[in-house]
Amino acid sequence: MFHLSGGCCDGSQPMCFRQDxxxxxxxxxxLGIIHDCPFYMSRxxxxxxxxxxxxLDTTPGRGSSxxxxxxxxxxxLIHSRIFTDQEMEExxxxxx
Numbered sequence: 001m002f003h004l005s006g007g008c009c010d011g012s013q014p015m016c017f018r019q020d021x022x023x024x025x026x027x028x029x030x031l032g033i034i035h036d037c038p039f040y041m042s043r044x045x046x047x048x049x050x051x052x053x054x055x056l057d058t059t060p061g062r063g064s065s066x067x068x069x070x071x072x073x074x075x076x077l078i079h080s081r082i083f084t085d086q087e088m089e090e091x092x093x094x095x096x
Contacts (some may be wrong), residue, residue, distance in 0.1 A: 002034065002056065004041040004078065012045070014056055014076040047085040051088065055079040 001019050005068060006012055029046040031039045036057060057077050061071040
C-alpha cells in the first residue's frame with residue numbers, strides 16, 4: 001500500500017509499505033488503487049490537494065526512510081497539476 005506522508009522527515013513523500021505494516025484510520029483518505037495497492041493520504045492533506053491530479057512516478061535515488069523501495073535504488077515521487085473546471089465538475093458529479 002502507498003501513503004503520501006505529510007511528515008516532518010520526508011516532507012510530502014509517497015511511501016510504500018506492506019499492507020499489514022501500516023495502519024490507516026479515520027484520518028486517512030483512500031485516493032485510489034494502483035496495481036492492486038491502495039493509495040492513502042491524511043484527511044488534512046486531502047483538503048489541500050483535493051483540487052489536484054496526482055501522478056505517482058519513480059526516479060533514481062534513495063527512497064524514503066521507511067519505504068519498501070529503498071534497496072531498489074529508486075524513490076517514489078508525485079507529479080501534480082490543478083484540475084480544470086470541467087474536471088472538477090465531472091468529479092463533483094461522481095460523488096454520492
